[in-house]
Amino acid sequence: MNFPILSSITFLPLIGAFFIFLTRSEKNQSDKNSIYLSLFTSFTNFFLVLFLWYSFDPTTYDFQFVEETTWISGFIKFKFGIDGISILFILLTAFITPICIISCINSIKSRLKEFLIAILVLETFMIGVFCSLDLVIFYLFFEAGLIPMFLIIGIWGGARKVYSAFKFFLFTLLGSVLMLVAIIAIYWITGTTDVVDIYEIKIPKEFQYLLWLAFFSSFAVKLPMWPVHTWLPDAHVEAPTAGSVILAAILLKMGGYGFLRFSLGMFPLASEYFVPLIFALSVIAIIYTSLVALMQDDMKKLIAYSSVAHMGFVTMGIFTFNKQGIEGSMIQMLSHGLISAALFLCVGVLYDRTHSRLIKSYGGLVHILPKYSFVFMIFALGTLGLPGTSGFVGEFLVLVGTFKVNFLVAIIGSLGVILSAAYMLWLYKRVIFGKLEKVELKKIKDINLSESGILFVLAALVIFFGFYPDPFLETMRVSVDNLINNYNLEINRSIALK
Numbered sequence: 001m002n003f004p005i006l007s008s009i010t011f012l013p014l015i016g017a018f019f020i021f022l023t024r025s026e027k028n029q030s031d032k033n034s035i036y037l038s039l040f041t042s043f044t045n046f047f048l049v050l051f052l053w054y055s056f057d058p059t060t061y062d063f064q065f066v067e068e069t070t071w072i073s074g075f076i077k078f079k080f081g082i083d084g085i086s087i088l089f090i091l092l093t094a095f096i097t098p099i100c101i102i103s104c105i106n107s108i109k110s111r112l113k114e115f116l117i118a119i120l121v122l123e124t125f126m127i128g129v130f131c132s133l134d135l136v137i138f139y140l141f142f143e144a145g146l147i148p149m150f151l152i153i154g155i156w157g158g159a160r161k162v163y164s165a166f167k168f169f170l171f172t173l174l175g176s177v178l179m180l181v182a183i184i185a186i187y188w189i190t191g192t193t194d195v196v197d198i199y200e201i202k203i204p205k206e207f208q209y210l211l212w213l214a215f216f217s218s219f220a221v222k223l224p225m226w227p228v229h230t231w232l233p234d235a236h237v238e239a240p241t242a243g244s245v246i247l248a249a250i251l252l253k254m255g256g257y258g259f260l261r262f263s264l265g266m267f268p269l270a271s272e273y274f275v276p277l278i279f280a281l282s283v284i285a286i287i288y289t290s291l292v293a294l295m296q297d298d299m300k301k302l303i304a305y306s307s308v309a310h311m312g313f314v315t316m317g318i319f320t321f322n323k324q325g326i327e328g329s330m331i332q333m334l335s336h337g338l339i340s341a342a343l344f345l346c347v348g349v350l351y352d353r354t355h356s357r358l359i360k361s362y363g364g365l366v367h368i369l370p371k372y373s374f375v376f377m378i379f380a381l382g383t384l385g386l387p388g389t390s391g392f393v394g395e396f397l398v399l400v401g402t403f404k405v406n407f408l409v410a411i412i413g414s415l416g417v418i419l420s421a422a423y424m425l426w427l428y429k430r431v432i433f434g435k436l437e438k439v440e441l442k443k444i445k446d447i448n449l450s451e452s453g454i455l456f457v458l459a460a461l462v463i464f465f466g467f468y469p470d471p472f473l474e475t476m477r478v479s480v481d482n483l484i485n486n487y488n489l490e491i492n493r494s495i496a497l498k
Helices: 005-022 027-055 086-107 113-132 137-142 148-154 163-189 197-199 205-222 229-239 241-251 253-266 266-271 277-292 299-318 321-354 370-383 390-405 407-432 438-442 451-465 470-497
Strands: 065-071 076-082
Touching: 005 065, 005 076, 005 086, 005 113, 027 086, 027 113, 065 229, 065 370, 076 086, 076 113, 076 137, 086 113, 086 241, 086 253, 086 277, 086 321, 086 451, 086 470, 113 137, 113 148, 113 253, 137 163, 137 197, 137 253, 137 438, 148 163, 148 241, 163 197, 163 229, 163 451, 197 253, 197 438, 205 253, 205 266, 229 241, 229 299, 241 253, 241 299, 241 321, 253 266, 253 299, 253 370, 253 470, 266 277, 266 370, 266 470, 277 299, 299 390, 299 470, 321 370, 321 390, 321 451, 321 470, 370 451, 390 407, 390 451
Parallel strands: none
Antiparallel strands: 065 076
Protein backbone atom coordinates (compact mmCIF):
# COMPACT_ATOMS: atom_id res chain seq x y z
CA MET A 1 0.00 0.00 0.00
CA ASN A 2 1.53 3.30 -1.16
CA PHE A 3 -1.07 5.45 0.59
CA PRO A 4 0.41 6.84 3.86
CA ILE A 5 -2.43 5.49 5.98
CA LEU A 6 -0.62 5.72 9.33
CA SER A 7 0.16 9.40 8.86
CA SER A 8 -3.41 9.93 7.73
CA ILE A 9 -5.04 8.37 10.80
CA THR A 10 -2.55 10.15 13.05
CA PHE A 11 -2.93 13.68 11.70
CA LEU A 12 -6.53 13.66 10.47
CA PRO A 13 -7.85 14.57 13.97
CA LEU A 14 -5.34 17.44 14.10
CA ILE A 15 -6.61 18.72 10.74
CA GLY A 16 -10.18 18.41 12.03
CA ALA A 17 -9.22 20.38 15.14
CA PHE A 18 -7.76 23.11 12.92
CA PHE A 19 -10.99 23.45 10.94
CA ILE A 20 -13.00 23.59 14.17
CA PHE A 21 -10.69 26.40 15.29
CA LEU A 22 -11.64 28.30 12.12
CA THR A 23 -15.41 27.93 12.61
CA ARG A 24 -17.57 31.00 13.09
CA SER A 25 -17.52 32.60 16.51
CA GLU A 26 -21.30 33.03 17.04
CA LYS A 27 -21.92 30.80 20.03
CA ASN A 28 -24.83 28.55 19.01
CA GLN A 29 -23.82 28.20 15.37
CA SER A 30 -20.18 27.74 16.31
CA ASP A 31 -21.05 24.93 18.70
CA LYS A 32 -23.15 23.15 16.07
CA ASN A 33 -20.44 23.44 13.43
CA SER A 34 -17.83 22.26 15.93
CA ILE A 35 -19.92 19.22 16.90
CA TYR A 36 -20.56 18.23 13.27
CA LEU A 37 -16.90 18.67 12.32
CA SER A 38 -15.60 16.73 15.32
CA LEU A 39 -18.05 13.87 14.77
CA PHE A 40 -17.24 13.73 11.06
CA THR A 41 -13.50 13.74 11.77
CA SER A 42 -13.57 11.12 14.53
CA PHE A 43 -15.91 8.73 12.68
CA THR A 44 -13.92 9.09 9.45
CA ASN A 45 -10.77 8.26 11.37
CA PHE A 46 -12.46 5.26 13.01
CA PHE A 47 -13.51 3.85 9.63
CA LEU A 48 -9.99 4.42 8.30
CA VAL A 49 -8.62 2.43 11.26
CA LEU A 50 -11.15 -0.34 10.60
CA PHE A 51 -9.86 -0.46 7.01
CA LEU A 52 -6.31 -0.58 8.38
CA TRP A 53 -7.25 -3.52 10.62
CA TYR A 54 -8.91 -5.27 7.66
CA SER A 55 -5.78 -4.74 5.52
CA PHE A 56 -3.40 -5.86 8.28
CA ASP A 57 -1.67 -9.23 7.75
CA PRO A 58 -1.72 -11.11 11.09
CA THR A 59 0.49 -13.95 9.78
CA THR A 60 3.72 -11.94 9.92
CA TYR A 61 5.54 -10.29 12.82
CA ASP A 62 7.20 -7.68 10.61
CA PHE A 63 6.14 -4.07 11.03
CA GLN A 64 3.62 -3.16 8.34
CA PHE A 65 2.57 0.04 6.51
CA VAL A 66 6.01 1.48 7.36
CA GLU A 67 6.51 5.17 6.55
CA GLU A 68 9.99 6.62 6.94
CA THR A 69 11.59 9.97 6.26
CA THR A 70 14.70 11.69 7.61
CA TRP A 71 13.86 14.45 10.04
CA ILE A 72 16.43 16.17 12.29
CA SER A 73 20.14 16.28 11.34
CA GLY A 74 19.76 13.06 9.38
CA PHE A 75 19.84 10.74 12.40
CA ILE A 76 16.29 11.10 13.75
CA LYS A 77 13.75 9.45 11.46
CA PHE A 78 10.07 10.23 11.31
CA LYS A 79 9.23 6.54 11.18
CA PHE A 80 5.81 4.96 11.57
CA GLY A 81 4.86 1.29 11.50
CA ILE A 82 2.53 -1.13 13.25
CA ASP A 83 2.46 -4.76 14.30
CA GLY A 84 -0.19 -6.97 15.89
CA ILE A 85 0.28 -5.30 19.26
CA SER A 86 0.11 -1.63 18.32
CA ILE A 87 -2.79 -1.89 15.86
CA LEU A 88 -5.19 -2.98 18.62
CA PHE A 89 -4.39 0.09 20.72
CA ILE A 90 -4.91 2.31 17.66
CA LEU A 91 -8.28 0.63 17.11
CA LEU A 92 -9.25 1.24 20.75
CA THR A 93 -8.21 4.91 20.50
CA ALA A 94 -10.16 5.52 17.30
CA PHE A 95 -13.24 3.79 18.78
CA ILE A 96 -13.26 5.64 22.12
CA THR A 97 -12.73 9.15 20.69
CA PRO A 98 -16.15 9.56 18.98
CA ILE A 99 -17.77 8.14 22.12
CA CYS A 100 -16.08 10.88 24.15
CA ILE A 101 -17.28 13.52 21.68
CA ILE A 102 -20.90 12.31 21.77
CA SER A 103 -20.87 12.12 25.57
CA CYS A 104 -19.55 15.66 26.03
CA ILE A 105 -22.10 17.42 23.81
CA ASN A 106 -24.66 17.80 26.59
CA SER A 107 -22.36 17.67 29.62
CA ILE A 108 -19.89 20.41 28.65
CA LYS A 109 -21.67 23.73 29.26
CA SER A 110 -18.93 26.21 28.39
CA ARG A 111 -16.22 26.43 25.71
CA LEU A 112 -17.46 23.32 23.92
CA LYS A 113 -15.57 24.29 20.78
CA GLU A 114 -12.25 24.41 22.63
CA PHE A 115 -13.03 21.14 24.42
CA LEU A 116 -13.62 19.34 21.11
CA ILE A 117 -10.34 20.74 19.76
CA ALA A 118 -8.51 19.39 22.83
CA ILE A 119 -10.06 15.92 22.36
CA LEU A 120 -9.07 15.71 18.68
CA VAL A 121 -5.53 17.00 19.30
CA LEU A 122 -5.19 14.41 22.07
CA GLU A 123 -6.31 11.68 19.65
CA THR A 124 -3.49 12.64 17.27
CA PHE A 125 -0.90 12.37 20.03
CA MET A 126 -2.25 9.04 21.32
CA ILE A 127 -2.29 7.39 17.89
CA GLY A 128 1.18 8.82 17.24
CA VAL A 129 2.48 7.01 20.33
CA PHE A 130 1.29 3.63 19.03
CA CYS A 131 2.57 4.24 15.47
CA SER A 132 6.06 5.55 16.30
CA LEU A 133 9.10 3.44 15.48
CA ASP A 134 11.69 6.04 16.47
CA LEU A 135 12.44 6.70 20.13
CA VAL A 136 12.55 10.48 19.76
CA ILE A 137 9.26 10.60 17.84
CA PHE A 138 7.70 8.27 20.41
CA TYR A 139 8.88 10.52 23.24
CA LEU A 140 7.50 13.66 21.56
CA PHE A 141 4.05 12.14 21.09
CA PHE A 142 4.16 10.53 24.56
CA GLU A 143 4.83 13.87 26.25
CA ALA A 144 2.71 16.04 23.97
CA GLY A 145 -0.41 14.18 25.12
CA LEU A 146 0.04 15.75 28.56
CA ILE A 147 -0.85 19.21 27.26
CA PRO A 148 -4.44 18.67 26.03
CA MET A 149 -5.19 16.37 28.99
CA PHE A 150 -3.83 19.01 31.38
CA LEU A 151 -6.17 21.57 29.80
CA ILE A 152 -9.16 19.20 29.85
CA ILE A 153 -8.76 18.66 33.60
CA GLY A 154 -7.67 22.20 34.45
CA ILE A 155 -10.36 24.10 32.50
CA TRP A 156 -13.40 21.80 32.48
CA GLY A 157 -12.77 19.90 35.73
CA GLY A 158 -14.37 20.06 39.16
CA ALA A 159 -13.72 22.10 42.29
CA ARG A 160 -10.08 21.02 42.70
CA LYS A 161 -9.32 20.99 38.98
CA VAL A 162 -6.17 23.13 39.08
CA TYR A 163 -4.56 21.04 41.83
CA SER A 164 -5.43 17.77 40.06
CA ALA A 165 -4.26 19.03 36.66
CA PHE A 166 -0.87 20.11 37.99
CA LYS A 167 -0.48 16.88 39.97
CA PHE A 168 -1.22 14.85 36.83
CA PHE A 169 1.16 16.96 34.75
CA LEU A 170 4.07 16.94 37.21
CA PHE A 171 3.87 13.22 38.03
CA THR A 172 3.84 12.14 34.40
CA LEU A 173 6.36 14.73 33.20
CA LEU A 174 8.90 14.03 35.94
CA GLY A 175 8.51 10.30 35.39
CA SER A 176 9.45 10.78 31.74
CA VAL A 177 12.55 12.94 32.24
CA LEU A 178 14.71 9.88 32.90
CA MET A 179 13.34 8.24 29.75
CA LEU A 180 14.62 11.18 27.70
CA VAL A 181 18.07 10.77 29.26
CA ALA A 182 17.91 7.05 28.46
CA ILE A 183 16.99 7.75 24.82
CA ILE A 184 20.06 9.97 24.49
CA ALA A 185 22.16 7.22 26.08
CA ILE A 186 20.75 4.63 23.65
CA TYR A 187 21.76 6.84 20.71
CA TRP A 188 25.24 7.16 22.20
CA ILE A 189 25.50 3.36 22.61
CA THR A 190 23.93 2.21 19.33
CA GLY A 191 24.24 5.22 17.01
CA THR A 192 20.51 5.18 16.22
CA THR A 193 17.09 5.89 17.69
CA ASP A 194 15.33 3.58 15.22
CA VAL A 195 13.46 0.98 17.29
CA VAL A 196 13.79 -1.77 14.66
CA ASP A 197 17.55 -1.21 14.33
CA ILE A 198 17.96 -1.25 18.12
CA TYR A 199 16.14 -4.62 18.26
CA GLU A 200 18.72 -6.01 15.82
CA ILE A 201 21.81 -4.36 17.33
CA LYS A 202 21.06 -5.62 20.88
CA ILE A 203 21.97 -3.24 23.69
CA PRO A 204 24.92 -4.61 25.75
CA LYS A 205 24.02 -6.23 29.05
CA GLU A 206 25.97 -3.77 31.21
CA PHE A 207 23.80 -0.85 29.98
CA GLN A 208 20.43 -2.58 30.06
CA TYR A 209 19.72 -2.33 33.79
CA LEU A 210 19.97 1.45 34.17
CA LEU A 211 18.20 2.04 30.86
CA TRP A 212 15.38 -0.31 31.91
CA LEU A 213 14.93 1.62 35.17
CA ALA A 214 14.81 4.92 33.27
CA PHE A 215 12.04 3.70 30.97
CA PHE A 216 10.32 2.03 33.93
CA SER A 217 10.11 5.37 35.75
CA SER A 218 7.98 6.73 32.92
CA PHE A 219 5.77 3.72 32.19
CA ALA A 220 5.13 2.97 35.89
CA VAL A 221 3.74 6.47 36.43
CA LYS A 222 1.68 6.42 33.23
CA LEU A 223 0.10 2.99 33.87
CA PRO A 224 0.08 3.74 36.92
CA MET A 225 1.74 1.27 39.29
CA TRP A 226 1.77 1.43 43.06
CA PRO A 227 3.12 3.62 44.75
CA VAL A 228 3.18 6.28 41.98
CA HIS A 229 -0.56 5.97 41.36
CA THR A 230 -1.78 8.77 43.61
CA TRP A 231 -2.29 11.25 40.76
CA LEU A 232 -4.91 9.03 39.10
CA PRO A 233 -7.82 9.20 41.62
CA ASP A 234 -7.51 12.99 41.83
CA ALA A 235 -7.36 13.35 38.04
CA HIS A 236 -10.39 11.11 37.54
CA VAL A 237 -12.51 12.77 40.21
CA GLU A 238 -11.93 16.28 38.89
CA ALA A 239 -11.89 15.54 35.15
CA PRO A 240 -15.10 15.90 33.13
CA THR A 241 -16.70 12.61 32.09
CA ALA A 242 -15.15 12.56 28.62
CA GLY A 243 -11.74 13.32 30.16
CA SER A 244 -12.07 10.43 32.60
CA VAL A 245 -13.11 8.11 29.77
CA ILE A 246 -10.13 8.93 27.57
CA LEU A 247 -7.74 8.88 30.52
CA ALA A 248 -8.83 5.43 31.73
CA ALA A 249 -9.46 3.84 28.34
CA ILE A 250 -6.35 4.93 26.45
CA LEU A 251 -3.79 7.09 28.26
CA LEU A 252 -3.12 4.45 30.93
CA LYS A 253 -2.54 1.85 28.21
CA MET A 254 0.51 3.78 26.96
CA GLY A 255 2.38 2.46 30.01
CA GLY A 256 1.50 -1.16 29.27
CA TYR A 257 2.33 -0.68 25.60
CA GLY A 258 5.69 0.85 26.57
CA PHE A 259 6.57 -2.18 28.70
CA LEU A 260 5.83 -4.50 25.78
CA ARG A 261 7.47 -2.49 23.02
CA PHE A 262 10.54 -1.17 24.85
CA SER A 263 11.17 -2.88 28.21
CA LEU A 264 10.77 -6.42 26.86
CA GLY A 265 11.84 -5.64 23.31
CA MET A 266 15.03 -3.66 23.99
CA PHE A 267 16.05 -4.76 27.51
CA PRO A 268 15.21 -8.47 27.84
CA LEU A 269 18.04 -9.26 30.29
CA ALA A 270 17.10 -6.38 32.58
CA SER A 271 13.44 -7.33 32.31
CA GLU A 272 14.31 -10.83 33.53
CA TYR A 273 16.37 -9.41 36.40
CA PHE A 274 13.62 -7.06 37.64
CA VAL A 275 10.78 -9.62 37.57
CA PRO A 276 10.65 -9.87 41.42
CA LEU A 277 10.23 -6.09 41.64
CA ILE A 278 7.40 -6.08 39.09
CA PHE A 279 5.61 -9.02 40.71
CA ALA A 280 5.88 -7.41 44.17
CA LEU A 281 4.51 -4.05 42.98
CA SER A 282 1.78 -5.77 40.97
CA VAL A 283 0.37 -7.84 43.83
CA ILE A 284 0.54 -4.85 46.19
CA ALA A 285 -1.39 -2.80 43.62
CA ILE A 286 -4.00 -5.53 43.17
CA ILE A 287 -4.64 -6.09 46.89
CA TYR A 288 -4.00 -2.66 48.39
CA THR A 289 -5.91 -0.54 45.86
CA SER A 290 -8.80 -3.02 45.88
CA LEU A 291 -9.07 -2.57 49.65
CA VAL A 292 -8.87 1.21 49.23
CA ALA A 293 -11.65 1.00 46.62
CA LEU A 294 -13.84 -0.71 49.21
CA MET A 295 -13.53 2.36 51.44
CA GLN A 296 -14.54 4.98 48.89
CA ASP A 297 -17.73 7.04 49.05
CA ASP A 298 -17.16 8.68 45.65
CA MET A 299 -18.06 6.53 42.63
CA LYS A 300 -15.35 8.00 40.42
CA LYS A 301 -12.66 7.39 43.04
CA LEU A 302 -13.80 3.79 43.46
CA ILE A 303 -13.54 3.16 39.72
CA ALA A 304 -10.16 4.95 39.61
CA TYR A 305 -8.70 2.69 42.30
CA SER A 306 -10.16 -0.35 40.55
CA SER A 307 -8.23 0.77 37.44
CA VAL A 308 -4.96 0.66 39.39
CA ALA A 309 -5.81 -2.85 40.59
CA HIS A 310 -6.59 -4.04 37.07
CA MET A 311 -3.37 -2.54 35.73
CA GLY A 312 -1.63 -4.67 38.38
CA PHE A 313 -2.86 -7.72 36.47
CA VAL A 314 -1.48 -6.18 33.28
CA THR A 315 2.09 -5.76 34.59
CA MET A 316 1.96 -9.18 36.24
CA GLY A 317 1.01 -10.81 32.94
CA ILE A 318 3.53 -8.92 30.81
CA PHE A 319 6.46 -10.03 32.95
CA THR A 320 5.56 -13.72 32.90
CA PHE A 321 7.25 -13.77 29.46
CA ASN A 322 4.88 -16.48 28.27
CA LYS A 323 2.09 -16.57 25.70
CA GLN A 324 -0.84 -16.74 28.10
CA GLY A 325 0.46 -13.97 30.34
CA ILE A 326 1.23 -11.45 27.60
CA GLU A 327 -1.90 -12.19 25.56
CA GLY A 328 -3.92 -11.96 28.77
CA SER A 329 -2.37 -8.57 29.55
CA MET A 330 -3.27 -7.31 26.09
CA ILE A 331 -6.87 -8.53 26.40
CA GLN A 332 -7.03 -7.05 29.91
CA MET A 333 -5.96 -3.63 28.61
CA LEU A 334 -8.42 -3.70 25.72
CA SER A 335 -11.23 -4.97 27.94
CA HIS A 336 -10.46 -2.38 30.60
CA GLY A 337 -10.56 0.28 27.90
CA LEU A 338 -14.16 -0.66 27.12
CA ILE A 339 -15.39 -1.36 30.66
CA SER A 340 -13.74 1.58 32.45
CA ALA A 341 -14.95 3.94 29.72
CA ALA A 342 -18.47 2.60 30.21
CA LEU A 343 -18.32 2.88 34.01
CA PHE A 344 -17.21 6.51 33.89
CA LEU A 345 -19.98 7.22 31.38
CA CYS A 346 -22.45 5.60 33.79
CA VAL A 347 -21.25 7.87 36.58
CA GLY A 348 -21.49 10.82 34.19
CA VAL A 349 -25.13 9.96 33.42
CA LEU A 350 -26.02 10.28 37.10
CA TYR A 351 -23.84 13.34 37.67
CA ASP A 352 -25.46 15.22 34.77
CA ARG A 353 -28.85 14.66 36.41
CA THR A 354 -28.10 15.14 40.12
CA HIS A 355 -24.64 16.80 40.25
CA SER A 356 -23.43 14.27 42.81
CA ARG A 357 -20.92 11.44 42.58
CA LEU A 358 -21.39 10.30 46.18
CA ILE A 359 -22.70 6.77 46.61
CA LYS A 360 -24.88 7.82 49.53
CA SER A 361 -26.79 10.20 47.24
CA TYR A 362 -28.39 7.27 45.46
CA GLY A 363 -30.33 4.07 46.11
CA GLY A 364 -33.29 2.34 44.52
CA LEU A 365 -32.50 3.54 40.98
CA VAL A 366 -33.72 0.23 39.54
CA HIS A 367 -37.30 1.45 40.12
CA ILE A 368 -36.95 4.49 37.87
CA LEU A 369 -33.92 3.76 35.63
CA PRO A 370 -34.36 0.16 34.39
CA LYS A 371 -32.29 0.52 31.20
CA TYR A 372 -29.51 2.27 33.09
CA SER A 373 -29.54 -0.41 35.81
CA PHE A 374 -29.25 -3.15 33.20
CA VAL A 375 -26.19 -1.78 31.38
CA PHE A 376 -24.54 -0.73 34.65
CA MET A 377 -24.92 -4.35 35.81
CA ILE A 378 -23.10 -5.66 32.72
CA PHE A 379 -20.15 -3.33 33.28
CA ALA A 380 -20.00 -4.10 37.00
CA LEU A 381 -19.92 -7.84 36.22
CA GLY A 382 -17.29 -7.23 33.53
CA THR A 383 -15.10 -5.40 36.04
CA LEU A 384 -15.19 -8.28 38.50
CA GLY A 385 -14.33 -10.74 35.71
CA LEU A 386 -17.53 -12.73 35.38
CA PRO A 387 -17.22 -15.55 32.78
CA GLY A 388 -18.91 -14.43 29.59
CA THR A 389 -17.46 -10.92 29.79
CA SER A 390 -14.20 -9.63 28.30
CA GLY A 391 -12.88 -8.96 31.81
CA PHE A 392 -12.82 -12.69 32.54
CA VAL A 393 -10.75 -13.57 29.45
CA GLY A 394 -7.91 -11.19 30.33
CA GLU A 395 -7.72 -12.04 34.04
CA PHE A 396 -7.96 -15.79 33.40
CA LEU A 397 -5.12 -15.79 30.86
CA VAL A 398 -2.94 -13.60 33.10
CA LEU A 399 -3.45 -15.92 36.07
CA VAL A 400 -2.77 -19.03 33.95
CA GLY A 401 0.46 -17.47 32.69
CA THR A 402 1.46 -16.41 36.21
CA PHE A 403 0.75 -19.86 37.67
CA LYS A 404 3.33 -21.24 35.21
CA VAL A 405 6.14 -19.07 36.57
CA ASN A 406 5.26 -18.19 40.18
CA PHE A 407 2.56 -20.06 42.09
CA LEU A 408 2.59 -17.73 45.13
CA VAL A 409 2.19 -14.53 43.07
CA ALA A 410 -0.69 -16.11 41.16
CA ILE A 411 -2.46 -17.13 44.38
CA ILE A 412 -2.12 -13.65 45.88
CA GLY A 413 -3.19 -12.06 42.61
CA SER A 414 -6.27 -14.28 42.54
CA LEU A 415 -7.45 -12.58 45.73
CA GLY A 416 -7.88 -9.45 43.64
CA VAL A 417 -10.69 -11.15 41.73
CA ILE A 418 -12.54 -11.70 45.00
CA LEU A 419 -11.93 -8.14 46.16
CA SER A 420 -13.08 -6.68 42.84
CA ALA A 421 -16.32 -8.63 43.22
CA ALA A 422 -16.68 -7.19 46.72
CA TYR A 423 -16.32 -3.52 45.83
CA MET A 424 -18.26 -3.65 42.54
CA LEU A 425 -21.21 -5.62 43.91
CA TRP A 426 -21.30 -3.41 46.99
CA LEU A 427 -21.31 -0.32 44.77
CA TYR A 428 -24.08 -1.73 42.60
CA LYS A 429 -26.18 -2.73 45.61
CA ARG A 430 -26.00 0.71 47.23
CA VAL A 431 -26.67 2.68 44.04
CA ILE A 432 -29.21 0.51 42.21
CA PHE A 433 -31.08 -1.62 44.75
CA GLY A 434 -33.02 -0.79 47.90
CA LYS A 435 -35.89 1.61 48.43
CA LEU A 436 -36.22 4.83 46.45
CA GLU A 437 -36.32 7.13 49.45
CA LYS A 438 -34.77 10.37 48.18
CA VAL A 439 -37.45 12.64 46.74
CA GLU A 440 -35.09 14.42 44.33
CA LEU A 441 -34.23 11.10 42.61
CA LYS A 442 -37.86 10.46 41.61
CA LYS A 443 -37.68 13.28 39.06
CA ILE A 444 -34.69 11.98 37.05
CA LYS A 445 -35.20 10.22 33.72
CA ASP A 446 -33.72 7.05 32.30
CA ILE A 447 -30.89 7.17 29.74
CA ASN A 448 -31.78 9.01 26.53
CA LEU A 449 -31.21 7.88 22.94
CA SER A 450 -27.55 8.93 22.62
CA GLU A 451 -26.65 7.56 26.06
CA SER A 452 -28.45 4.29 25.29
CA GLY A 453 -26.66 3.98 21.97
CA ILE A 454 -23.20 4.39 23.52
CA LEU A 455 -23.77 2.21 26.58
CA PHE A 456 -25.55 -0.64 24.77
CA VAL A 457 -22.82 -0.76 22.09
CA LEU A 458 -20.16 -0.96 24.81
CA ALA A 459 -22.17 -3.63 26.67
CA ALA A 460 -22.52 -5.68 23.48
CA LEU A 461 -18.76 -5.52 22.86
CA VAL A 462 -17.95 -6.53 26.45
CA ILE A 463 -20.16 -9.61 26.08
CA PHE A 464 -19.07 -10.40 22.50
CA PHE A 465 -15.36 -10.40 23.31
CA GLY A 466 -16.11 -12.32 26.49
CA PHE A 467 -17.41 -15.21 24.42
CA TYR A 468 -15.29 -14.70 21.30
CA PRO A 469 -11.94 -12.93 21.87
CA ASP A 470 -10.40 -14.47 18.73
CA PRO A 471 -10.42 -11.27 16.62
CA PHE A 472 -8.02 -9.73 19.16
CA LEU A 473 -6.02 -12.89 19.80
CA GLU A 474 -5.51 -13.67 16.10
CA THR A 475 -4.32 -10.13 15.42
CA MET A 476 -1.71 -10.12 18.20
CA ARG A 477 -0.66 -13.80 18.25
CA VAL A 478 2.27 -13.78 15.81
CA SER A 479 3.68 -10.51 17.17
CA VAL A 480 3.45 -11.79 20.76
CA ASP A 481 5.14 -15.07 19.75
CA ASN A 482 7.94 -13.10 18.09
CA LEU A 483 8.40 -10.95 21.19
CA ILE A 484 8.65 -14.05 23.40
CA ASN A 485 11.01 -15.84 20.98
CA ASN A 486 13.38 -12.86 20.82
CA TYR A 487 13.32 -12.63 24.60
CA ASN A 488 14.12 -16.35 25.00
CA LEU A 489 16.92 -16.17 22.41
CA GLU A 490 18.56 -13.29 24.27
CA ILE A 491 18.24 -15.04 27.65
CA ASN A 492 19.65 -18.30 26.27
CA ARG A 493 22.50 -16.45 24.57
CA SER A 494 23.35 -14.75 27.86
CA ILE A 495 23.34 -18.10 29.69
CA ALA A 496 25.56 -19.67 27.02
CA LEU A 497 28.10 -16.83 27.34
CA LYS A 498 28.39 -17.52 31.06
